[in-house]
């Protein structure tokens with residue numbers, strides 16, 4: 190089976206409500222009939238009409254159901270010379286290092302018992318001198 194090949198210039202012509210094409214992961218989709226059904230709204234699809242929008246599509250974190258559904262709207266592929274590789278952005282998850290965590294949590298708490306000890310010694314000495 191041969192898949193129809195399109196260039197970005199071909200896709201660019203389908204950039205409004207009458208004909209809405211998108212390029213996602215080097216596949217070409219005609220979402221004209223899906224505009225009103227799209228759970229994210231038609232606006233966002235129209236904003237990307239006629240364009241390569243893999244990054245924005247992936248940023249939304251579309252479900253596997255959405256990925257399955259999109260096959261229905263696939264009409265072809267982007268020509269190979271215009272292929273792009275999508276590199277997933279690193280999510281900014283916090284990373285913890287146990288030592289950092291301990292020092293953040295307990296920081297300079299060791300100063301408290303030492304200070305109390307020093308104050309106690311000073312008080313003891315002053316008190317014994319008074320007697």
Ligand code: HEM
Nearest residue numbers: 218228229233237242245246249251252254255258259262
């Ligand atoms: C063939 C293309 C597309 C299909 C089949 C599709 C399908 C869906 C589906 C089924 C949902 C519901 C949530 C989910 O199941 O993930 C959704 C939500 C959404 N989509 Fe799409 N989508 C497409 C393209 C796009 C594009 C290009 C954008 C542009 C950024 C986009 C933006 C959104 C947004 C903003 C939501 C709402 C997310 C939320 O409310 O949390 N979609 N889409």
